[in-house]
Amino acid sequence: MTNTNLFAPLKIGTMEIKNRIAMAPMTLGFESKDGTINETLTNFWLERAKGGVGLIILDVVTVDSSVPYLGNTISLGDDNLIPSFKVFVDKIHKYGTKVIPQITHPGPESISWTYGVQPVGPSTYPNQFGQMVRELSTEEIKQIVEMYGDAARRAKEAGCDGVQLHCAHAYMLAGSFLSPLRNKRTDEYGGDLDGRAKFTLEIIKNMKEKAGEDFPIIMRISGDERVPGGNTINDMLYLIPKFIEAGVDGFEVSGGTQYEVCWKLIPCHGEEVGLNLREAKAIKDISTVPVLMVGKINSPQYANHIIKNKFVDGVVMGRALLSDPHLPNKAKDERFDDIAPCTSCGIGCISREEGQTTATCVINPTVGKEKEMTIIPAEDKKKVLIIGGGLAGLETARVAALRGHNVTIFEKNSKLGGQINLASVPPFKQELTKWITYLTKQINKLGVKVQFNQDANVESIKEFNPDTVVIATGADPLKPNIKGIDQKNVITGNEVLKGLVPIVSGNILIIGGGMIGCEVADTLLHNSRGEISIQLVEMLDQIAQDMPPNNRMPLINRLYSKGVKINTSTKVLEIKDKKVLVEKMNKEEILNSFDHIILCCGSKSKDNLYKDIKNLVPEAHIIGDAKSPRKALQAVAEGSTLGRLL
Structure with a gap:
């Protein structure tokens, strides 16, 4: 793709970018309390610069050091922050990558209320935390406009190539x-x-006055807020010429709003690729300055397509560059199979697991650990046997083989991928298969041997005679201790997703309202070929709590819109024929007339083989769900870490 449109230079004002790929601003949780760019963030962004991205947009750089965003926040609110900022910018520039900070006042979204300072905004309303926002006075507005201009001037003095002005998502x-x-x-x-x-027009003019007419401003806007009563594309088409006249040198077109439709802001499963294309194209048609687009642009091929056809001038990629910081260079060299793919899962990057305070990525656990997780060739090359070809086993194999080990996988089934083969069955989740495709191609290139339909036991492992054994056998569906659970009409969610029990109509009860239970319900509704009625029973007070919000809310909306009856804070006591005895609010109740009762109650580890062999081989490890049932995020991370330690 060397000579393609994606890798042609792009000029925005006085800034010339070496290609058409920009890295989106993303809140990662690595920021420092003092507002400086620390070593972790420096290494994170340096890796993307090394990977060939043309422009890096730094997320939420506050114009007022006393007003943080959602936690620690990078700041250009004081002159004393300029020297350290410049040190960072100079490091990025060594790789030919441009840098612009996203200049903003967090306003309503600031966590200032946690230390007694009420958040401010245009009017009084509750913010995303339920805290009331105080309406700014005219005098305060004028003072904040000056802060924006001062921050732009500091960005220029720090060597930045321009600034981005955040004006999107009815946010900040x-x-x-x-x-x-x-x-x-x-x-x-x-x-x-x-x-x-x-307010925005005054900010733009103030920035130009203080940083100079030649200092580029890229404005981030929602092409359409996608909420009744919000700004539409028609509103933006009216404003675009006014923003350009005030001094804007380029636009980044996003969409949606943070509060009402976060899944339109960061589109995940069920949202179309290039979600903001229609609005971006409409804006480009009337704009006299370059137009970039963000929003589920996960592949360089698609990015090149929309640039080649002059729909937009450039693309802004976020999660795709979390998944693979070297995506630009790999695409340029046409090494598409080597690009670790973003599947829009939202796990790790959007949602934070319990105890997780910083961003990560399922397929790239090195996010924020770029320096610590460098792959180093093994001094002692080993014969490594991995039992199980799910994500944990595949990632272990990939990393171990990269380090020079001789790796073999025993897989009991006829294909690789483990539980992801089932996880990709529900509506809108086919993208998850990209993980399997990527890892399979990588281990094949590295010479990892795979023995399919291979049962692993003590005898077969002894016969193989490995130096190291890694148990990555996954987990089985958990059957809770409920009276009557062994009836013929009681099946597991796994059996439904595998297609072992065809269900196209009838009355269905699903026990378990976590992600799996909700997705099984979604699958049944999608596959129905007649009248179907579904009830869902969950012990907790909410369903799908183990899902990222950008996938959770659309899924819940689909279930409610299709008539699924959801019983929360409900415990199943007994199953008898087609009836189920439950306890809700300390009262017993009978739910009846069910043709199928489906268990989606979690998983139990398959760790017996590890117990059998751990003292029979020189070295043994257990990872992923075999160690403890969790998610793909933990499975890949454990495999990635272990592969570096073998």
Whole structure:
């Protein structure tokens, strides 16, 4: 792809970018309390610069050091922050990558309320934490406009190549002023579209006055807020010429709003590829400055397609560059099979697991650990046997083989992938298969041997005579201790997803309202070929709590819209024929007339083989669900770590 449109230079104002790929601003949780760019963030962004990205947009750089975003926040609110900022920028520039900070005042989204300072905004309303936002006075607005200009001037003095002005998603200060969903003012800064845009226009002019007309400003906007009553593409088409006249040098088109439709802001399963393309193209058609687009652009081939056809001038990739920081260079060399794929799962990057305070990625556990997790060739090359070809086993095999070990996988089935083969069955989740495809191609290139339909036991392992054995056998569905659970009409969610029990109509009860139970319900509704009625029983007070919000909310909406009856805070006591005795609110109740009862109650580890062989081989390890049932995030991370330690 060397000579393709994706790798042609792009000029935005006075800034020339070496290709058309920018890295999106993302809140990762690695930020320091003092507002500086620390070593972890430096190594993170340096890896992306080394990987060939043309432009890095730094996330949420506050104009006021006393107003943090959701936690520790990078700041350009004081002159004393310029020297350390410049040190970072100079490091990125060594790789030919441009750097711009996303300049913003967190406003309504600031966690300042945690230390007694009320968040501020255009009007009074509850923010995402339920905290009331205080309406800014006109005098305060003027002071904040000056802060934006000062921050832009500091960015220029720090050697940055421009700034991004965040005005999207009815979010943070400028975004909330621009949106009728948040701005209810009746003075000059509200009332109509021109009034709502006044704050932003004053910021742009102040930035240009203080940083210079030649210092580029890229404006991030929602092409459409996708919420009734919010800004539409027609509103943006009216404002675009005004923003350009004020001094904007380029646009990044996003979409949606943070509060109401977060899954449109960071599109996951069920959202179309290139979600904001229609709006971005409409804006490009009238814009006299370059237009970039963000939103589920996960492949360089698609990125090149929309640039080649002049729909947009460039792309902004976020999670795809978490998955693989070297995506640009690999694409340039046409090494597409070597790109670790983003599947839009939202696990690790959007949602945070219990105890997880920083971002990570299922397929790339090195996020935020770029320096610590460098792959080093093994001094002692070993004969490694991995039992199980799920994600944990595949990642262990990949890393171990990269380090020079002789690796073989015993897989009891006829294909690799383990539980992901089932996880990809529910509607909108086929993207997960990309993990299997990627890891399979990688181990094949590295010479890893795979023995399919191979049962592993003490005898077969002894016969193989390995130096090291890794048990990655996964888990089986858990059957809870419920009276009557062994009836013929009681099956597991796994059996449904495998297609072993065809269900296209009838009355269904699903026991367990976590991700699996909800996705089994979604699958049954998708595959129904007649009348189907589904009830779901969950012991907790909410369903699907183990899912990222950007996937959870659309799924719950689908279940409710299709008539699924959801019983929360409900415990199953007994199953008898087609009836189920439950306890809810300390009262017993009978649910009846079920043709199928489906168990989605979690998993139990398959660790017996590890117990049998751990003292019979020189070295033995157990990882993934075989160690403890969790998610793909932990399975791959454990495999990746173990592969570096063998």
